[in-house]
Amino acid sequence: MSTKKIPLNERIIVALDVEDPVLAKEMVQKCESHVTFYKVGLQLFMADWFNIVDWIVDRGHKVMLDLKFFDIPETVKLAVEQVNSRGVTYATIHGNDPIIRAAVEARGDMQLLAVTVLTSFGEEDLRAMGMTQSVEDLVAFRARRALELGCDGVVSSGLEAGKIRSDLGDKLLIVTPGIRPGANIETLADDQKRIVTAGSAIGDGANHVVVGRPITKADDPVRVIEMMQEEITSIA
Numbered sequence: 247m248s249t250k251k252i253p254l255n256e257r258i259i260v261a262l263d264v265e266d267p268v269l270a271k272e273m274v275q276k277c278e279s280h281v282t283f284y285k286v287g288l289q290l291f292m293a294d295w296f297n298i299v300d301w302i303v304d305r306g307h308k309v310m311l312d313l314k315f316f317d318i319p320e321t322v323k324l325a326v327e328q329v330n331s332r333g334v335t336y337a338t339i340h341g342n343d344p345i346i347r348a349a350v351e352a353r354g355d356m357q358l359l360a361v362t363v364l365t366s367f368g369e370e371d372l373r374a375m376g377m378t379q380s381v382e383d384l385v386a387f388r389a390r391r392a393l394e395l396g397c398d399g400v401v402s403s404g405l406e407a408g409k410i411r412s413d414l415g416d417k418l419l420i421v422t423p424g425i426r427p428g429a430n431i432e433t434l435a436d437d438q439k440r441i442v443t444a445g446s447a448i449g450d451g452a453n454h455v456v457v458g459r460p461i462t463k464a465d466d467p468v469r470v471i472e473m474m475q476e477e478i479t480s481i482a
């Protein structure tokens with residue numbers, strides 16, 4: 247996987263985390279002069295299935311389908327086969343070896359992103375699951391396995407993007423959620439724990455940032471996009 251130069255209007259992937267396809271379409275229409283990449287996650291997909299994916303793709307935009315498949319390998323393979331002819335650019339799976347193997351086999355022309363550790367997870371959440379590794383080590387381990395098993399990229403927080411890039415070079419795409427605007431970064435964290443700004447994520451080696459609430463809940467989403475794109479331009 248080559249992480250070639252990515253146009254500015256594909257650097258931010260707007261997460262359409264809304265309950266209704268009408269709202270999603272309004273958001274795309276507000277943002278599309280500046281952004282041509284949208285994430286459809288569980289909430290919106292449950293509301294409109296592939297209709298919203300088809301609508302976004304038909305408008306000439308790219309889609310990251312973020313359903314984070316996690317199941318027995320055969321089920322993951324069959325689910326990926328349901329997606330691979332829909333014009334989706336990135337699809338997400340959980341970054342466990344058998345899941346990655348099954349998904350890679352079935353991906354067709356799509357690119358697969360393995361979730362390393364959810365950005366809402368902190369050290370204490372790993373401890374509560376009985377895991378002794380640090381988040382950073384677990385992310386680094388899963389990113390290496392994703393690359394070895396033929397995955398195209400990983401989803402990881404901005405705090406780990408730099409280590410993944412320096413460990414693994416340019417072969418893996420890095421897509422980073424948990425992005426907040428520079429001002430008041432901590433107070434705007436919501437349920438995210440490992441947050442950074444768009445500029446620092448891209449500066450540390452992320453190829454794209456995924457941004458939901460800071461854009462979708464803003465009074466002026468385009469202004470937030472412009473501010474983040476200015477940060478990215480000054481760094482990339």
Ligand code: C5P
Pocket residue numbers: 261263287312361362363364365366401402423424425436438456457458459460
């Ligand atoms: O609103 P916010 O910017 O926090 O949204 C982040 C989006 O990225 C959500 O749609 C969430 O599901 C997704 N995501 C994440 N952490 C991951 C993978 C995806 O926050 N590791």
